[in-house]
Amino acid sequence: MNHYQQLEAEAIEIIREAVAGARKPVMMYSIGKDSSVMLHLARKAFYPAPPPFPLLHVDTTWKFREMYVHRARMVEESGMQLLVHTNPEGLAQGVNPFTHGSSYHTDVMKTQALKQALDMHGFDVVFGGARRDEEKSRAKERIFSFRSAGHRWDPKSQRPELWNLYNTRTRPDESIRVFPLSNWTELDIWQYLYIEKIPIVPLYFAAKRPVVNRQGMWIMVDDERMPLEPGEQPQMRLVRFRTLGCYPLTAAIESSATTMEEIIAETFNTVSSERQGRLIDADQPGSMEKKKQEGYF
Amino acid sequence: MAELHAANIVEYLEEQRQKETLRFITCGSVDDGKSTLIGRMLYESKCIFDDQLKALETDSKRYGTQGEKIDFALLVDGLEAEREQGITIDVAYRFFATDRRRYIVADTPGHEQYTRNMATGASTAQLAILLIDARKGILPQTRRHHRIVTMMGIRHVVLAVNKMDLVNFDPAVFHKIEADYREFARDAHLDTLTAIPLAAVHGDNVVKPSPQTTWYHGPTLFDHLDAVDVSHASTRQSFRLPVQYVNRPNLNYRGFCGRIAEGKVRPGDPVRVLPSGRTTTVQSIDLWDQQLSEAEEGASVTLTLADEVDVSRGDLIVATDAPPEVADQFQVRILWMAEEALVPGRPLLMKLHAKEVSASVMEIKYREDLNTGAHLAAKVLHLNEIAVATLATGQPVAFEPYATNHVMGGFILIDRLTFATVGAGLIDFALRRASNIHWQALELGKGQRAALMHQTPRCIWFTGLSGSGKSTVANMLEKRLHAEGRHTYMLDGDNVRHGLNHDLGFSEADRVENLRRVAEVAKLMVDAGLIVLVSFISPFQSERRMARELFEPGEFLEIHVNTPLAECERRDVKGLYAKARRGELKNFTGIDSPYEPPVSPELVLDTSKETAEECALRVSQLIQGR
16 A cells, blocks of 8 residues: 555544544534545545534634635535534624734634534544644644543543554543544645545635735735734735634745645745744744643644 | 655655655653654754744753753653653654655653553554663663563664764774673564664764764664665465444445455455354445455455345454454453553453453463563552453454454453553463353253242342441341242351452452452352342442343342441441551541442432331332332
């Protein structure tokens, strides 16, 4: 078997194992490239049946407009049920990344919202698209990551994971986050998307887009909610995104890569890591580790 | 690596497709420079991005131990708790690639208290790098790492003699360490063993040959990793598919999903289903919308079969020639991974390939001292200890020795209450005992015997604190039943401890064994047609569950005598609470040893609220009501 067949076989094994042991599974769907790969693998794992679980999108309401369009398309194509959850209190308070800051916004609209959605539906197995190569604290993440009551991730109480034997048992209140893409790298994701011809959000391809430069990063002005600083003028630049999140928190890179081939070439030649474009990671040292302990993915 | 252009992408992808992945583990402690070596490998393979490098420079000044220079160890010590303590406490997986191969490194801590983490990392590795500090040579910990690595079935070892700069790159030091290790590792029959002199902190012999070691003519670390042949030598290729999931989208499709553990399969191949033994042929191999003409080891597939045979999750679909054995008793090697010790006889869950069964360790034959290799006697097994033991499963399972096939012979043990993974094990072989003891085909059964007594045999199990009134209620109940013409027998702590179990003390292991014997005796008596009253503190859920599982559904009635501790202590009929409070009696339930109340007992009584007669009456009504 070649490299991609091996990655695919491992991910499918993980997805099937998690579902076989689950009471009520769900797959996180963030619309990004990793989610796209994960959804594709889930469909392969259970074909000719549709995957026996719904998709869950925790919607901060600050996603790029093109992401919502793509979401509708993939739901239609997969025939799967989509659950969308937005933190109602956050929405009522008008929490946004500008006035409240990225850290508070992420906590209320992502971490808290995710916990609300999981509690509301009582999911015990939650698929996520995280990869070990993304960030240092993720390098220690299990494939089956155990969460105690309250969704807390305690690095010391994680179950040893030997061979491909996964302990899928949970007690009420406990849950497992399952990461089928743990052993994939960013380059693997792009190559697999290319080989399998998986559709992705057009934002990954370079185009002229209205952006402003903030602290050395290109932020796209995706709608009129974005407050401009005095004298700040959006400029049209040829940019694309390596990673997609909330538009005010995700920086674009200048690029002319308009095809999958060019993206793969660019990813291969690149000199900075993809999470550099994520503003939340840079907040404070150990930032991702703290968020995980609080229940973030 | 050369710049890649979009026009060459097809060529590049083909190259990537064929590039092998090598998984290896690094064994050694922080002091040996393990994190520095891994950080150096990531750096040299250009797998560190510019922004990460910049962060590393900042971190090096803040936390580093290398002064103004870059501290590569910080690249891999991920969790904040670890940075502060300067130790590595968990398994981390790192990725890097060279032009020849991709690598996944399991970075594990080396201290004795982290043996389980090392075994975890080793379980998926094909090669191990054993780090040695050149100044210290082979240490007991090197021997421990070697034993864990070889036990987990790793056949390729790199002896990385690090910190050569601190011994002036002296060849005599290197050659002595290599000779010592070769002598010690002789019995392990490794497929490859390569010793390399390194100074990871400066990069000597990591990628480029070091000018400091002109006396060394072997490969650099990267050259060796890129070239070493790790294809497994096993010549047998017999099809084995553990069934993970049965896919039934409609009445016309039954697909059996799993990942092939060995061999190949083609449509039309004859196959056998285990443990049932039924045979059929493969109709199709489905993956997404394609039908495959062949699938090989490692592939995740869905098979459809020609005949409608019964196949469930945990079964195996295998080649009809040389099928695996099916057994329910095994000799195994176990690594215990929980704080609470392993006590033989205690019921556990076992997960072997896709099969989950109840299991218990019957006997610990010996514990292995990992530093010396000595075989030590042991009644229980503590955290991070390894033992050879016998294990019994609740039902027969298809398996293969770990040495033959890791997927078919490696298992984990799961606690039945907390569901924590408490142990890992490797099957050595099946014990013949199980198949040799055939049950006597008895013409008379329990039913006939009970009919003669005009009663339904039962085991009525009273559990509760000392002084809660268990025996009083049980005695009252027995008199009442006797008066009604029932055939009964009473088993209580005192009458059993003086006879059958006089050899047992009050250690946890002995308490488990005490209850196991009582439960087995009660079972024989129920088989004889009797109504058996058992009155035992029996504080642990796991043992009560073990007892319950010996009986047929409805036969076992758990009565929780839930008199409050304060009341029991006030009564203190035998003066035991006073003794325990004075510290003269250890492990006394309710004082310094826990009582786990039943989750769903058939009946709960409280003798501080009702009289013993009333309680006995309620039990008697319970029996009649069933």
